[in-house]
Amino acid sequence: MQNPQQERRLHSYFYVVKRAIPNALTMLNLFSGSLGIYLIFNDRPDLTLLAALICLMADMLDGVAARALGVSSELGVQLDSLADVVSFGVLPSCILASLLMGCPGKLTVYLVPAAFLFVCGAALRLAKFNVDTRDRKTFYGLPTPSAAVAVFGILLVIESGHRYAEVFKCNNEIFILLVVLLPPLMLSNLRLWSFKGLREQNGKVILGLFLTIFAALTIWLGVAAIPIMVGLYIFVGLINVYAKFY
Numbered sequence: 001m002q003n004p005q006q007e008r009r010l011h012s013y014f015y016v017v018k019r020a021i022p023n024a025l026t027m028l029n030l031f032s033g034s035l036g037i038y039l040i041f042n043d044r045p046d047l048t049l050l051a052a053l054i055c056l057m058a059d060m061l062d063g064v065a066a067r068a069l070g071v072s073s074e075l076g077v078q079l080d081s082l083a084d085v086v087s088f089g090v091l092p093s094c095i096l097a098s099l100l101m102g103c104p105g106k107l108t109v110y111l112v113p114a115a116f117l118f119v120c121g122a123a124l125r126l127a128k129f130n131v132d133t134r135d136r137k138t139f140y141g142l143p144t145p146s147a148a149v150a151v152f153g154i155l156l157v158i159e160s161g162h163r164y165a166e167v168f169k170c171n172n173e174i175f176i177l178l179v180v181l182l183p184p185l186m187l188s189n190l191r192l193w194s195f196k197g198l199r200e201q202n203g204k205v206i207l208g209l210f211l212t213i214f215a216a217l218t219i220w221l222g223v224a225a226i227p228i229m230v231g232l233y234i235f236v237g238l239i240n241v242y243a244k245f246y
Contacts, residue, residue, distance in 0.1 A: 018069045022076055025062035026083050029055050033087025035038045040098045041089075048095065052152045055087040059145060088148035089122030095155050096175060103170035111172065114179050121183025122147065128187065136146055137200055138246060139192040142185040146192075150182065153226030155182045183232060192237040193246050194213040201246050206236075 048067035062080060064074045096115035100108055122144045134140060155162060155175075158165045194211075197203050213232065217225035240246060 019071045021069060022062045022066035022071060023066055023079060025058045025065060026076065026079050029058035029062065029080075029087050030083035032081065033091045034060065036087070036091045036096045040094050043126070044224055045098075046156055048091075049156055049159065050154065052087075052091065052148075055091070056145060056149070059084065069172065076134055077130065084144055085119070085123050088144040089119035089126075090124075092148045092151035093117075093119040095151050096178065097159070099155065099169075100175060103172070105172070111175055111179075113160070115175070117179050117183055118151070121186045124183075125186035137194060137197045139194050141188045141190060142182065142192060142234060144186060147182045147234060148229040149185055150227045151178065153230070154222065155177075156223045156226065160223055162222055162224055164221070190234075190237050191240060192233065192244075193240075197246055200246060206246060 009023075031056040032051045036048045036055070037053060039045075039048040059080070062076070066076055093116045096118060097112050098116060100112050125141055125144050128141070132140060154168050158169050193206055198207060210229075210233075214225060214229050217228060221228065236245070
């Protein structure tokens with residue numbers, strides 16, 4: 001049998017391991033985001049998309065792990081935001097810049113630097129989120145991962161050879177729209193639905209509708225459904241201002 005001192009040491013060891021798991025996932029998010037930046041500028045958009053997927057999965061799991069293990073901490077919150085600035089701020093900006101760099105026209109010279117307005121909006125959004133004392137059952141402003149998914153989706157459409165690839169490729173109007181609209185939306189007070197509101201008013205109905213529409217769009221449009229769903233997510237938030245679904 002173990003003596004009390006050994007039991008305390010074992011308990012302390014397991015507690016340290018438990019605390020390390022969420023932070024390790026956050027570090028995976030940060031590592032993958034940083035690697036994605038390297039890959040996009042080394043002409044490996046396929047691996048960039050894989051890195052982006054890992055970022056999204058790690059970002060989703062670190063919070064779940066922290067709550068499940070009962071080791072949520074202020075350090076984890078701040079670390080998560082720092083990782084998100086890279087993965088969902090710098091990486092999408094670099095993707096936009098990379099896509100624009102291959103486009104002809106004088107306007108490209110101005111659009112490439114403008115692509116980095118995205119990371120400015122993301123950083124401000126994350127800082128605002130950390131100090132926001134309002135309830136967390138909905139998002140106030142477009143979440144940075146959602147904004148990043150729109151950019152990741154466009155890259156996926158282009159690189160997959162989708163039938164709508166030419167619609168997005170070197171389309172200055174779409175890139176200007178992304179740079180002009182996404183940062184202000186991230187910093188806005190627009191209430192957007194969150195999974196944390198699943199048990200709230202119409203929560204299950206809203207989730208069911210989102211999943212049904214996404215499934216239908218995926219069957220119809222394939223990977224082009226991804227950026228379209230981000231637009232629909234924003235549109236539902238705008239309608240909610242008046243309809244009060246959630």
